[in-house]
Amino acid sequence: xxxxxxxxxxxxxxxxxxxxxxxxxxxxxxxxxxxxxxxxxxxxxxxxxxxxxxxxxxxxxxxxxxxxxxxxxxxxxxxxxxxxxxxxxxxxxxxxxxxxxxxxxxxxxxxxxxxxxxxxxxxxxxxxxxxxxxxxxxxxxxxxxxxxxxxxxxxxxxxxxxxxxxxxxxxxxxxxxxxxxxx
Amino acid sequence: xxxxxxxxxxxxxxxxxxxxxxxxxxxxxxxxxxxxxxxxxxxxxxxxxxxxxxxxxxxxxxxxxxxxxxxxxxxxxxxxxxxxxxxxxxxxxxxxxxxxxxxxxxxxxxxxxxxxxxxxxxxxxxxxxxxxxxxxxxxxxxxxxxxxxxxxxxxxxxxxxxxxxxxxxxxxxxxxxxxxxxx
DNA sequence: GCCCTATATGCAACTGGTTGCATAATATCT
DNA sequence: AGATATTATGCAACCAGTTGCATATAGGGC
Numbered sequence: 001x002x003x004x005x006x007x008x009x010x011x012x013x014x015x016x017x018x019x020x021x022x023x024x025x026x027x028x029x030x031x032x033x034x035x036x037x038x039x040x041x042x043x044x045x046x047x048x049x050x051x052x053x054x055x056x057x058x059x060x061x062x063x064x065x066x067x068x069x070x071x072x073x074x075x076x077x078x079x080x081x082x083x084x085x086x087x088x089x090x091x092x093x094x095x096x097x098x099x100x101x102x103x104x105x106x107x108x109x110x111x112x113x114x115x116x117x118x119x120x121x122x123x124x125x126x127x128x129x130x131x132x133x134x135x136x137x138x139x140x141x142x143x144x145x146x147x148x149x150x151x152x153x154x155x156x157x158x159x160x161x162x163x164x165x166x167x168x169x170x171x172x173x174x175x176x177x178x179x180x181x182x183x
Numbered sequence: 184x185x186x187x188x189x190x191x192x193x194x195x196x197x198x199x200x201x202x203x204x205x206x207x208x209x210x211x212x213x214x215x216x217x218x219x220x221x222x223x224x225x226x227x228x229x230x231x232x233x234x235x236x237x238x239x240x241x242x243x244x245x246x247x248x249x250x251x252x253x254x255x256x257x258x259x260x261x262x263x264x265x266x267x268x269x270x271x272x273x274x275x276x277x278x279x280x281x282x283x284x285x286x287x288x289x290x291x292x293x294x295x296x297x298x299x300x301x302x303x304x305x306x307x308x309x310x311x312x313x314x315x316x317x318x319x320x321x322x323x324x325x326x327x328x329x330x331x332x333x334x335x336x337x338x339x340x341x342x343x344x345x346x347x348x349x350x351x352x353x354x355x356x357x358x359x360x361x362x363x364x365x366x
Numbered sequence: 367g368c369c370c371t372a373t374a375t376g377c378a379a380c381t382g383g384t385t386g387c388a389t390a391a392t393a394t395c396t
Numbered sequence: 397a398g399a400t401a402t403t404a405t406g407c408a409a410c411c412a413g414t415t416g417c418a419t420a421t422a423g424g425g426c
Binding site for chain 3: 184185186218219221222225
């Protein structure tokens with residue numbers, strides 16, 4: 001039921017259309033939440049029938065109508081309850097680790113290209129986060145809203161975990177290259 | 184399609200019953216893969232009809248029959264192809280981050296107990312991984328098989344990421360306590 | 367004139383994971 | 397004697413995410 005509450009969280013900050021919510025997932029929230037537009041619209045439909053959001057149809061000339069959603073009192077109430085309720089910790093499952101376990105049967109060299117591919121994607125990802133951080137800090141001079149402060153904390157998480165991941169990949173590389181294991 | 188290949192990976196190391204595979208997920212693989220027994224049995228059924236594994240029924244006295252599964256040539260072939268094929272990078276979505284974003288509307292203090300709960304779970308988790316590491320290193324004197332070497336690398340990943348997570352939680356704590364943000 | 371992108375919305379089918387329930391025997395604890 | 401845990405297997409319903417497809421308009425580039 002997480003997406004439901006993520007959408008409520010976004011709407012708690014202000015009214016938005018489904019399209020705007022989708023765009024938000026693709027940009028500001030992209031490094032810690034992902035959702036397709038189909039998911040978003042379906043969820044908005046459910047929230048609407050449950051009375052958690054209200055939709056206002058706005059006619060536009062030339063363009064198709066758009067629906068602006070706003071959170072209701074009951075929606076806010078549900079969000080509040082979710083925030084204080086115990087969340088399940090996410091289960092970390094990581095394909096590459098399984099591949100590493102399996103590559104004894106395939107042969108190490110066979111696995112090498114896939115490993116390199118994953119590492120370069122991770123590097124690229126980390127580079128992007130560092131760029132985002134620099135951009136954030138530059139905008140800090142104009143002052144940060146509470147929302148921007150928390151977004152920065154989210155970014156910090158990405159950076160700390162991403163750097164740990166890179167350190168681990170270096171350890172794996174050492175193992176694949178020369179069989180050396182870390183302490 | 185990941186579980187399918189995880190099961191194949193486990194069976195590539197030797198024949199096992201569904202029950203043994205389930206137990207393996209609960210113990211050695213617990214910190215990087217999770218699967219319920221229902222999932223395991225369903226997947227074994229599929230792999231069986233697809234000719235990727237063979238099942239041998241073994242009658243037992245008193246106890247119900249058990250089925251020992253072994254990987255077939257076609258199963259090994261599929262595993263090999265999966266290992267070298269590009270994997271999708273996992274999407275990280277983290278409920279707590281959303282709660283942090285949402286708690287502006289709830290009030291910070293309301294969120295505090297849930298934050299503390301998550302932090303103590305994370306601490307417990309890290310402690311468990313450290314115990315596992317100590318145990319692993321103690322057994323190292325008898326020598327490690329290739330499989331044990333990779334399991335240790337898996338453990339290293341848990342440790343590095345877990346420690347990064349703890350550092351981040353400290354940053355969040357500082358923010359919740361005094362509004363201080365890290366650089 | 368044709369293609370692509372952006373805006374704006376949504377249905378339908380499928381896949382994978384979760385939850386609930388069911389069966390059946392032995393061993394062990396109280 | 398009865399309760400609980402362990403071994404061993406599985407179905408069925410449900411829920412969430414993915415993929416494919418569909419519609420409709422406006423504007424810009426080739």
